[in-house]
Amino acid sequence: MVTTIESHGPLHRVVVDTETTGLRRGFDVPVEIAWWDLVTGDRASFIPPHGDFDMEQASPEALQINGYWARGLDNPNRWDDGTELHRLHTALQDRTFAGSNPHFDIDMIRPLFAAAGLAPEPWHHRVDALEGYARGRLGRRTLPGLARVCELLGVDPGDHTADGDVTATGRCFLALDELPLVQLDARSDDDATRLARVVLAIPDHQPVKPGDVQHGRRLLQKLLGAPA
DSSP states (O other): OEEEOOOSSOOOEEEEEEEESOSOTTTOOEEEEEEEETTTOOEEEEBOOOOHHHHHTSOHHHHHHTTTTTTTTTOGGGBOOSHHHHHHHHHHTTSEEEESSHHHHHHHHHHHHHHTTSOSOOSOSOOEEHHHHHHHHHTOSSOOOHHHHHHHHTOOOOOSSHHHHHHHHHHHHHHHHTSOOOEEETTOHHHHHHHHHHHTTOOTTSOOOHHHHHHHHHHHHHHHTOOO
16 A cells, blocks of 8 residues: 655744854844745744844844845834734744744744733644754755755745845745655565665665564554555
């Protein structure tokens, strides 16, 4: 029996990216936030307010990379009055928070929601990281970063802004969704052997024993719902 492994439906992803004053969780703050709802197409970017203390402690390298001064992110007249933060909170409600290294962005955004009196984590409890998704879909042994995923998929990485990274990350998610899904056959010795090697951590240079192949076959049958 050949079975295609697929989800119970497409994820409703909202891709989010932040540009920050540095990489220190709980200390550095976002100076630009962008998001893109891959289902509805809604998207936006905005500059959250930040204070003199935040800038005094900011990493000069981080500010140079994200073009803080060159792009005028320091102009208070452009800072969000709370409207865009609330709009993002609504967009994330019960959706899948997605991105490249999304847990970093979550750590940066959560305090903003809490300070505004909003639920700090409005999204679904499962988070979708591009690195892990790309590793599985592309069959990579290591976790590829955004730049590498863009290279492998032929996606323009864009500029290093929140909106640019959201665009590149979203396009990568959409491209990966279109790749053929994995097919497994419960009767296949090769599939049973590969599964046994992974589950039992059998090194590539060691042969898989017949008993281990049978173990892999039982796992396949359970996974695919095939009769024993």
